[in-house]
Amino acid sequence: MPEILLVDDNRTMLLLLKTQLMKRGYRITTANDGAQALQILEAREDIQFVLSDWMMPGIDGIELCRRVKSAHYARYLFFVLLSGKDDQQSIIDGINAGADDFVVKDTHIDELVARIQAGFRTLALHNEITSKNTQLDKAYATIKKDLESAGDLLRRLLPQEKKLIGVELSYVSIPSAQIGGDMLGYMQLDEEHVAFYLLDVAGHGVSSALMSFSVQQSISVSSDKGAVVKTSIPEPPYYRLNAPHEVLARLNDLYLSGAENMLYFTMAYATLNVKTGQLAFAVAGHPPLVWLHSQTGEAEFIGQDSFVVGAFDFAEYETSYIQLEPGDKVWIYSDGITEAENGAMQFSEPRFKDLVVTLKDHPTAVQTELLVKRVREWQQADNFDDDISVMAVEWTGYPEGEQACNMRLSTKVSAQFYK
Known part of the structure; x- marks a missing residue:
């Protein structure tokens, strides 16, 4: 079941959205502000989707988005900003903060759910690519190690x-x-x-x-x-x-x-x-x-x-x-x-x-x-x-009377390797 972290300081709005989304098959975890949301995300690595209000005391939605979307954050999250504002500048500010989507609060629930579904599709694609990259990294590391071992073996021979x-x-x-x-x-x-x-x-x-x-x-x-x-x-x-x-x-x-x-x-x-x-x-x-x-x-x-x-x-x-x-x-x-x-x-x-x-x-x-x-x-x-x-x-010339000291017919390659 898809899991969403829902963040809003308005308890009524929080309960309303939680109820509507749970009816549509989502599992919901709630936070009352940005600080609590960060604590939950730190403890729950399985959560990858955040639906957050913009205006909140302390760490607001924009600041929360910046933190979890920074290059230093440990994992990838899909972040949707909810706002009562629908002006162009607000949308620009939200996108610049790293938000993946921007939804006005009075948007119909069906449209919101459609955007959430699109977000989870993006997450699924990201996770698949990440998994394949991890497999490729492991395969490359194995090949690299084998090649290094082969090179070492050749030098030892x-x-x-x-x-x-x-x-x-x-x-x-x-x-x-x-x-x-x-x-x-x-x-x-x-x-x-x-x-x-x-x-x-x-x-x-x-x-x-x-x-x-x-x-x-x-x-x-x-x-x-x-x-x-x-x-x-x-x-x-x-x-x-x-x-x-x-x-x-x-x-x-x-x-x-x-x-x-x-x-x-x-x-x-x-x-x-x-x-x-x-x-x-x-x-x-x-x-x-x-x-x-x-x-x-x-x-x-x-x-x-x-x-x-x-x-x-x-x-x-x-x-x-x-x-x-x-x-x-x-x-x-x-x-x-x-x-x-x-x-x-x-x-x-x-x-x-x-x-x-x-x-x-x-x-x-x-x-x-x-x-x-x-x-x-x-x-x-x-x-x-x-x-x-x-x-x-x-x-160097051949001294008369001196016998070759190594007449074996099995002399192998003679080469010196330098890294």
């Missing part, structure tokens, strides 16, 4: 080792949300070769993150899909390393998108012979790599024009070779860095290359962190609009 025999790596990956679509890492393929890669799935959120993780699993030599990076052969050592362009082609076959699920990614994949310094690499729609020469201190772009992975069944890729000198570095990055914005300007690939040169004298271990810090300072903002990832790989 990442190894901390950044040095292999002949190689030192430095890397940073920052998702634009709780989880992102970038993935970077390295693998010890055998005693002479290390593979490293960076991929950037189109879009953001759960689907992109799941795809990036799936791709990582596909190229991991410890997975059942290890044939992506190696091919079994009948003679010792019973495998051959697939060239970078073959790795990209096999990933393209695995992740070719359908019309209903258009997910694709850019990628750079490279293998380094840690004994000779020869680097083989292939690029799939990815920004060019930056090769920093240790002897001259100069940097250059290396890469190819190519298709993204997962979009076209006719895509072909190419392997290129360069010869590194000890101390040379190869930088791989996602376009979240080069497309960082300061007003109408983007950070850009040339500015990235120049910054790599600027940071060349710092220790390799901190160069990627310093680069991200400089980009933040340039864009004058701490957060990035897109996922960003950057990895620097230095060939």
Whole structure:
């Protein structure tokens, strides 16, 4: 049964209205003035409808309306002002005080009841929306917590080792949300070769993150899909390393998108012979790599024009070779860095290359962190609009007679996340 708080200092009017409204199916609670009405509303949270006289001693109807309609009041009420005045200014004053409706006292009871019914319909709609918003808030909180847990889990699964025999790596990956679509890492393929890669799935959120993780699993030599990076052969050592362009082609076959699920990614994949310094690499729609020469201190772009992975069944890729000198570095990055914005300007690939040169004298271990810090300072903002990832790989040379200390073929993704 709908409940109304009826407020009037005139006992006769109070009894008359109470009787008429109760006959029409309403449950009525009464108050003799605004102060008593506030006390009742504080004790009775189930009351959401107030029908109040305007002129009362102490807290009158206008002041009562202002208080219960203020932003600080605990809940929503539908408020109808009753008045003996029907001039325009009185109506304006009542509406400005927050009243939902204004009724002259000599209005016929049937019209008053019709307005009350309209008020309860508004209340019902408000309560329904509030309930749905509460459910949405709870669902969002659950999803947010799950995403944060997923992000924490990914960070915990990442190894901390950044040095292999002949190689030192430095890397940073920052998702634009709780989880992102970038993935970077390295693998010890055998005693002479290390593979490293960076991929950037189109879009953001759960689907992109799941795809990036799936791709990582596909190229991991410890997975059942290890044939992506190696091919079994009948003679010792019973495998051959697939060239970078073959790795990209096999990933393209695995992740070719359908019309209903258009997910694709850019990628750079490279293998380094840690004994000779020869680097083989292939690029799939990815920004060019930056090769920093240790002897001259100069940097250059290396890469190819190519298709993204997962979009076209006719895509072909190419392997290129360069010869590194000890101390040379190869930088791989996602376009979240080069497309960082300061007003109408983007950070850009040339500015990235120049910054790599600027940071060349710092220790390799901190160069990627310093680069991200400089980009933040340039864009004058701490957060990035897109996922960003950057990895620097230095060939330090291979000491004769030294054995690799970690030749496990199960090295997982190596990426460092910063919030």
